[in-house]
Amino acid sequence: MIQQIMVAPAKIDFKEVPVPKVEAGQVLMEMKRVGVCGSDIHVYHGKHPYVSYPLTQGHEVSGKVVALGEGVTGLEVGQKATIEPQVVCNECYPCAHGKYNLCENLKVMGFQTVGSASEYYAVDAAKVTPLPESMSYDEGAMIEPVAVTVHACKRVGDLTGKKVAVLGAGPIGILLAQALKAFGAAEVMITDISTPRLEIAKACGVDHVVNTREKDFGTAVVECFGKDKADFIYDCAGNDITMGQAIQNARKGSVIVLVAVFAGMANVDLAKLNDSELDLYTSMMYRHEDYVDAIRLVEEGKILLKPLMSKHFPFKDYQAAYKYIDDNYETTMKVLIDVDSEA
Structure with missing residues (x-):
């Protein structure tokens, strides 16, 4: 089979490797789509602080189950599925208390471990989440970023009737704006300095767009x-x-939620934060229940994904996909890699 390898920043090769053997408790996936996200772009430019080269990317993905290892239940050959890319220790305090997204030893496929940008991928069955047959592989590859926003919504509790501002109309911001409405927010405003991005937000039904x-x-x-x-x-x-x-x-006494990853040390007015008794929350990745809710919201039509799908590239044109993103950054939302162009 063919596997993508980023051998150094801005240099992608492909190599022939054996189809992985499926061990007990694992599933073999035939990969169909890989989404490119902002963190992948940092890796491409050599600016991600927690990766080393060479590495195989791929963490926003969809595929088809083609083989089950010994002891696997709850999954069937032929099912569409996506993968939850967290690799956790199951031993530290957060893991022991159900917050494995905060694992003290967290690794993520495509960054600190081998990602799924290959024709076939063997993965623990516990990390495989089935997709509805009616859902496209394109949509399936975007469940991971949707789950990020679902988890962020849950950080604040009941959103029913609330008015919410979202700063940043990138893919996560626009998905979050839709998720907030799906969870009951009365009105959502999104801001950016890019008119094309705000137009996409408007196409996704966001109430207020502000440049x-x-x-x-x-x-x-x-x-x-x-x-x-x-x-x-x-x-x-x-x-x-x-x-x-x-x-x-x-508003004094209200809540700010940081979803984005700061590129460096922040220089902000903590005196004002304190004086207004503002609560500063953060949101980190997701857990399985967030994947389940993300799939449900997409299936119910409460989160639109197609307006965010910017362009497809064949698997062997992985490098061209990054060049396209660099050349069209302001107008690009989600680029999808077609591992299987016929799917």
Whole structure:
């Protein structure tokens, strides 16, 4: 079979390797789609702090179950499925208390362990989540980022009737805006400095879209939600500017949720955070129940994925996909790699 290998930053090769043997408790997947995310782009540019080369990428994926190892139950050959890419120790305090997304020894497929960008992939059955037969492989490869936003929604509790601002209209921001509505938010506002990205957000049904290059964030919050401002503010951009906007314009006593990964040390006004008694929450990846809810929300049509699917590339054109993203960054949402172009 063919396997992708990033041998160094900005250099991708392919090699012939044996189809992996399926051990007890494992599943063999025939891979169909691999999504490219922001963290993958950091790896491509040599800017990810927690990877070493060479590595095989692939953590936003879909495929078909083609073989079951001894002792595997609950899965069937021929099923569509996706993979939860966390590799955890099951021994540390977070793991022992059900929060394995915070594992002290967390590794992620495609970063610290071998990813699934190959024609076949053997993986522990416990990490395989079936997809409805009606769901496309394209949609299946986007369940992972949807699960990120589902987990972020759950961090604040009941969203029914709440007014929420989302900073950053990238793929996660737009998916989060939809997930917030699916979980009961009354109104959602999303901001960005990119008009094309905000147009995609509008196409996904977001209530209010605001270009903060053209309008002050604080003014926009009051115009959209009234003098009581937002109940929650989510930062999906992850920089001093957006976090500063959130802290300076949050209603006193309200909640800010950091979803994005900061590129470096933050320089923000913690005195204002304290003076306003703001709660700063964070959100890290997902757990299995988030995958289940993500699949349900997509199947119910409450989260639209097609407007975020920017372009497909054949498996052997993996490098061209990264060049396309670099050349079209502002207008690109989700690029999908077709491991099996006929699927």
